[in-house]
Amino acid sequence: MKKSKTLALVMATVLLMAGCGQTAPVSSAPEAPASSASVSSQSQNEGNPKNMNLLTGLGTLTDGAVGKRPVAVMVNNLVDSLPQYGVSDANVIFEIPVEDNITRLMAMYGDYTKVPKICSLRSCRYYYPILAVGFDAFYVHWGQDPGMAQQVLNTLDIDHLNGTENTYGLYGRDQARLNSGMSLEHTGYFDGTGLAAALKQNGARTDLKSEKTGPAFSFQSGTNLIKPDGNACTKVNVQFGQGDYFSTFTYDLKTGTYLKQHNGKPHVDGVTGTQLSFTNVIVLETDISQMDSTGHKSVNWKGGKGTCKGYYLSDGVVQSITWEKTGEYDYLKFYDNSGKELKLNRGKTYIALNYPGYVTCS
Numbered sequence: 295m296k297k298s299k300t301l302a303l304v305m306a307t308v309l310l311m312a313g314c315g316q317t318a319p320v321s322s323a324p325e326a327p328a329s330s331a332s333v334s335s336q337s338q339n340e341g342n343p344k345n346m347n348l349l350t351g352l353g354t355l356t357d358g359a360v361g362k363r364p365v366a367v368m369v370n371n372l373v374d375s376l377p378q379y380g381v382s383d384a385n386v387i388f389e390i391p392v393e394d395n396i397t398r399l400m401a402m403y404g405d406y407t408k409v410p411k412i413c414s415l416r417s418c419r420y421y422y423p424i425l426a427v428g429f430d431a432f433y434v435h436w437g438q439d440p441g442m443a444q445q446v447l448n449t450l451d452i453d454h455l456n457g458t459e460n461t462y463g464l465y466g467r468d469q470a471r472l473n474s475g476m477s478l479e480h481t482g483y484f485d486g487t488g489l490a491a492a493l494k495q496n497g498a499r500t501d502l503k504s505e506k507t508g509p510a511f512s513f514q515s516g517t518n519l520i521k522p523d524g525n526a527c528t529k530v531n532v533q534f535g536q537g538d539y540f541s542t543f544t545y546d547l548k549t550g551t552y553l554k555q556h557n558g559k560p561h562v563d564g565v566t567g568t569q570l571s572f573t574n575v576i577v578l579e580t581d582i583s584q585m586d587s588t589g590h591k592s593v594n595w596k597g598g599k600g601t602c603k604g605y606y607l608s609d610g611v612v613q614s615i616t617w618e619k620t621g622e623y624d625y626l627k628f629y630d631n632s633g634k635e636l637k638l639n640r641g642k643t644y645i646a647l648n649y650p651g652y653v654t655c656s
Contacts, residue, residue, distance in 0.1 A: 295432075295455050295462065295498060314580055314594065314602035314650065342509065347404035349385040349429075351513035351640035358490070359405040361507060362500045366426035367409075367484060368435040369399040370416040371539075373557060375480035377564030380412030386510075387570070390647045391582060392419050393589035395537025402431065406493070406500065409486025413468050413564075414479075415457055420446040421593040421647070427452045428625050430506040432493075436465070436482050439590055450622060453498065457482055462492035510625060511638045519550050519573070519639050522606055522613035523630065527655035530607055532577055535649045543575050543644070545610045552607065554644065573641025575607040576628065578617050579650040593647060595619055599629055605653055608639045612655050 343353030345360055364385075369378055371389070381387070384401035392398045400422045403409045418438035426433045427450055436457030438444055447454060455461040464485045471481040493500055514520050528545040530552075541561075543552035551571040554561040561570045580602055585592040594602075597618040606613045606628065615636055616629050626645070628636040 295453055295496065314598060341515070342513075346509070347385060348506075348508070348510045349402055349404035350642060351509055351511070351638075352517065355405050356407050359407045361502055362406050363502050364429050364431045364510075365403045365406050365409050365486065365489065366422070366429070366431040366433050367401045367403070367412050367486070368416045368418060368422060369401050369412065370414040370480060370482075371397045371399050371556070372480070374477065375414050376556070377562055378413060379563055379565040380410040380486070382563035382566045382568040382570060383408070383410050384642070386643045386645065387572075388422070388425060388645050388647070389532075389534075389541060390419075390421065390593065391534045391537070391539075391591055391649075393591070395535040395539060397534050397539045397541075398422075400426065402426075402429065403486070406432070407490045409489050410565075411483055411485045411487055413471070413481070413483035415465070415482040415484055418443045418447065418454075419590065421591075421595045423447060423450055423452050423454065424595050424622050425619075425626075427623055428619060429510055430503050432489075432498075434484055434486075436484075439588070441586065441588075441590065455484075457484065462488070462496065464488050464492060511628075511643070512635050513640050514637045517640050519609040520637075521609045521611045524606075524611050524613035525655075526610055527607055527612035528610050529656045530575060530577075530605075530612065531654045532646050532648060533652040533654075534646075535582070535652060541644075541646065543572070543607070546571070547610070550609060551641070552644075570644075571642070572644040573608060574638050574643040576604060576615075576643060576645045577607075577653050578602065578604040578626075578645065578647050579653075580647050582647075582649050595647070596621075597626075599627070600633060603650065604628070605655075606636060606638070607655075 345353045345355040347354045385404045386402040388400040389397050415436040418435040420442040423433045433454040457465040468481045531542045533540040542555040552575050554570040581594040599618045604615045606615050619626050
C-alpha cells in the first residue's frame with residue numbers, strides 16, 4: 295500500500311474551470327402520488343444506529359467495522375468487460391466520464407470487513423482519489439495514467455492499493471474470464487475478502503480520522519422514505535456527453551429504489567445476478583473538458599454552492615439542487631435551491647459527475 299505525502303494539489307486546482315455550465319431543462323411529469331414506501335417524517339425513528347454504515351445511514355456494520363474506514367474501488371465499465379461482479383454489494387457508486395466519454399465506476403464499501411471479490415478492476419484517473427479521500431477511504435486501483443493521476447497519487451495524503459504492485463497479494467486474474475476469451479484488461483480482480491486481515495497484518499490505519507466519524511451525507515432522521523421537494527420522475531436517463539455511454543434508472547415502487555440499466559440493458563452483478571439499485575440517484579453537472587492529447591479529462595470536482603447544478607432523485611421524485619466539495623479532504627455537500635443542506639433518504643446512493651444538459655426525466 296502506498297501512502298503519499300501531504301501536499302497541496304496545485305496541478306489539480308489549476309485545471310479546474312471557474313464555473314459550471316448552464317443547466318438544461320429537465321422534463322417532468324406531474325407531482326407524484328404518495329407510494330407505499332413513503333410515510334410522513336413525523337413517524338420516523340430519531341437518531342442514528344450505533345452500527346451505522348456512514349455511507350448509507352443504515353445499521354448494517356459488523357461490530358469490527360464501527361468507526362473504521364471505507365474502501366473505494368475502481369471498476370471497469372466498458373461494455374466488453376461486463377458483467378462486473380462485487381458491485382451489487384457497493385453502498386455508493388460514482389460514475390464519471392473518462393477518455394472518449396466512456397465511463398468508469400468507483401464502488402464504495404462502508405464495511406471494510408465485508409468487501410467482496412471485485413472484477414474487473416481499472417486504473418486511476420485523478421478525480422477519483424480526490425473524491426475517495428473526502429471519505430477517508432482506502433483507494434483501490436489497478437495502475438494509473440502517468441500524468442495527472444500519478445501526480446495526484448504522489449501528492450495526496452491517501453492510502454492506495456495498486457494492482458500493478460499486487461499490494462498485499464490481493465490482486466489476480468480471473469481464469470474463467472481468460473478461458474472465455476475475454477481480453478486481459480477485463481480480467482483483473484481485487485479479493486476484498488482478504489482485506490481486513492491484510493490491513494491488520496501490515497499495521498495499516500483502519501480507524502477513521504476524528505473529523506470523518508459522522509455520516510458521509512446528511513440523512514433523514516429515520517429509515518422511511520421522504521419524497522424530495524420536486525416533481526415526479528420515475529425514469530431518468532443520464533447521457534455522458536456526446537459519447538455512446540448512458541445510464542438509465544427506472545423507479546421500482548415495490549422496493550422504493552431506482553433500478554439501473556447500462557447502455558439500455560439491466561446493469562447486473564455477474565455473481566449475484568442482482569440488478570444494481572439505489573435509494574438515491576444524484577447527478578451533478580460540472581465542467582468537463584479534454585485535458586491532453588490522450589483524451590484524459592479535466593473535471594471540476596469542486597462544484598459551487600448555488601452555481602453548480604444537479605438533480606436529486608428518490609422515491610419517484612426529482613429535485614433540483616446545487617453542490618460543492620470545498621477541498622480535497624472535504625465531503626461532497628448538496629443543497630436545495632434555498633441554500634439549505636439537502637437530506638438524503640437512507641440507503642444506497644449513485645452519484646454521476648457529468649456534463650451540463652444531459653439528463654432527461656419522465
